[in-house]
Amino acid sequence: MNDISNPFEEQEMRCPKLGGPVTFSYCCVEAVNLPCSRAIRCWCDRFEVESLFRRKLGDEKFRLAFEQPQPTRLENILELIERAKKINSDDSERSD
């Protein structure tokens, strides 16, 4: 999304995840070229951010960005453990 200039992209906010200032343009690509799942929550008091994302993303990407269940930190870690275990087993198979 950062290839599209938008009138809000240089607005700043303190990111509750990072603990430092970020611009709206960062929030637009935080999830690897998708917006941060918290972006609507964070910016909705400033402007019609939901409308903006609906227009820019389209239905499918909007769903991917905002309508997926958000795992807790522990669930996230557990998922990442499984993913990393797979890397171990793939490496092991390659070396066999």
Place this chain on the structure above:
Amino acid sequence: MPVKIFLNEDEIPREWYNIAADMPTPMQPPLHPGTHQPVGPEDLAPVFPMNLIEQEVSTERWIKIPDQVLDKLLLWRPTPLYRAVNLEKFLNCPVKIYYKNEGVSPAGSHKPNTAIPQAYYNKVFGVKRIATETGAGQWGSALSFACSQFGLEAKVYMVRISYEQKPYRRLMMNTWGATCVPSPSTETEAGRKVLALDPNSPGSLGIAISEAVEDAVTSEAQGRPLTRYALGSVLNHVLLHQTIIGLEAQKQLAQVGDYPDIVIGCAGGGSNFAGISFPFVRDKIAGKQVQIIAVEPMSCPTMTRGPFLYDFGDTMQMTPLLPMHTLGHAFIPAPVHAGGLRYHGMAPLVSQLILDGLVEPRAVYQLDTFKAGVTWARTEGFISAPETNHALAAVFQEAKKAKEEGKEKVILVNWSGHGLVDLAAYDAFFQGKLVDYEMPQDEIELALKALEGFPKPNF
């Protein structure tokens, strides 16, 4: 009237307080997202040493602090409890304001209170190296310090945007001997995948967590020293370690014959708030009258505006989505309540205490937090971390309220860290770059009109 209330070194608390023993609503074990079975110790073993996992699931009320941990905590603990006499004079309200100064730690915040025991337990377990992620660097620097105290290697994946914005935190980590790399990095599969999609990716906390967990889980297979992962907030054992703050404060207040009417802490992931408040929540459960306030930003609130239905996505089957902030924090959709609500990003223990009515969440505006921080600096002298300013803003509100109501109040606040490496945020405030409120509607409409016809992005 003493300005600083000290404890002798031999008065440092020797046990942490585990609130899981006293929760009115006992915590249910989380479910594994893959198996949908309750998470067991073996599920966490690839990333945490078993001694910390035991703490994570423990329901013992008191957990002994090992002597080796106390020896390290004594470098800066017990921290002084201050009476904010200058601020009290300035406010001219019928309040006594006490603050626990956690900014005196080597890393300048409360984070080393858990970094030290986590490093210790990893060391005892035979771990040689700890991997972690950090956003702005507060946790990364604390863990780097702790690892240096126990002769462990530290590897910190720092979100690239912060790595570039916050060179001082990175240099603190380096000074303590840690290796800090910008995330996404080329050192993990997770990082390489992101860089393949976007070589200029600014990173995110999610990516950095992925890298740190992968680093830990694949360490042995890839010939690195035995590595585990460490987290600076949210988890039960992290909150447990922080309770030393509140336990010390209770002893210090007893010295001067006071007890707080109000306990205030800022709450991001919940650890510093838990640290100051959980021993007082225990008192409240036992019938003591004490108001306990967790403070968060008005922008991006999680606790105060209730469950934002986007958080539940498909699990709620409530599409099309509607912003539900206006329903207020008392509103809990039945399916969520049944499953156990977890405020997004907030520690489950803190979330449950809010639901049980023991903790009151409050949101404050960004500009008010900096106004409070500047007034604090010009009265008490200390420059606060921006997140600490959230708690200070609530102190100001409560002082004003006490004056309006004509009631004398004793306020205890956790001054969770200094802001000496966050001065850019103060600069933004002084330059008027920070805003609180909505943009004018005509400006919004103009802006949205400008977007019409723009191409859809390619991902």
